[in-house]
Amino acid sequence: MPNYEGSLDAVFQALADPTRRDMVERLIRGPLSVSKLAQPLEMSLPAVMQHLQVLEACGLVRSEKAGRVRTCHIEPAGLRTAEGWIGRQRTEWEHRLDRLGEHLSEERGPSGQGSAEQGSTS
Amino acid sequence: MPNYEGSLDAVFQALADPTRRDMVERLIRGPLSVSKLAQPLEMSLPAVMQHLQVLEACGLVRSEKAGRVRTCHIEPAGLRTAEGWIGRQRTEWEHRLDRLGEHLSEERGPSGQGSAEQGSTS
């Protein structure tokens, strides 16, 4: 059973490898067979297959086999998973800057600027 | 000139861990000391320190020490590194869809839809 909770883990983990990012970059320009995918990579075919499995397992890539050729293409929803998380953080960050700006203009002007509260002592 | 390619590896690797994403999410709401950061996490303090080091090494977080307290805050540029790569891929994907649309309307109408060329035979 696929672990959707952990899929953010899996997508980022997949994108952390330069070989896999390269595969994604090339698949985004169009579908490729496994051997075409492997051709510019300096590693054995089984190694490429393993990377491909990682990309498929996290939903970044799909592939299907016709005859003896497996054709791979990206699944844009996978990238959106990762972009979504990052985007939400950026949004939250911007809100925080807004709130901080309000605070500064409401209260006094130049105080210590690194003074975010650290809560009560434990 | 920093190694942007290499830091992509590091940023995605850092974000692949749920503990580290949690730390980022909380730091985005405001700076925290190491022990405050560690408090809700069910692991030892050294483990948290190691996660923190990963986040600092890839430029997602910065921290400085005052007295015996180390205060951590996020570095929004780090997130932009990751978002930038993903965004570029999405852009490329959309361009590809455009080109594909032009092709389909220029040539005949409904053909097989998975028929992207696979380049010349090897």
Added chain:
DNA sequence: CTGATACTTAAGCGGTTACTTGACTGTTGA
């Protein structure tokens, strides 16, 4: 000075990852 606080360092350990080689299966073209 003394003890508590807030990290910091070092060593070690089990699990995972990124590869490798070698053997194998199914498909296709001559």
Added chain:
DNA sequence: TCAACAGTCAAGTAACCGCTTAAGTATCAG
């Protein structure tokens, strides 16, 4: 039929990851 082709499976290995415990080092309060 049969050789080349495209991919797959299995096993092994070296390096890396996330975590632990144990033993430090500064800083601060009294």
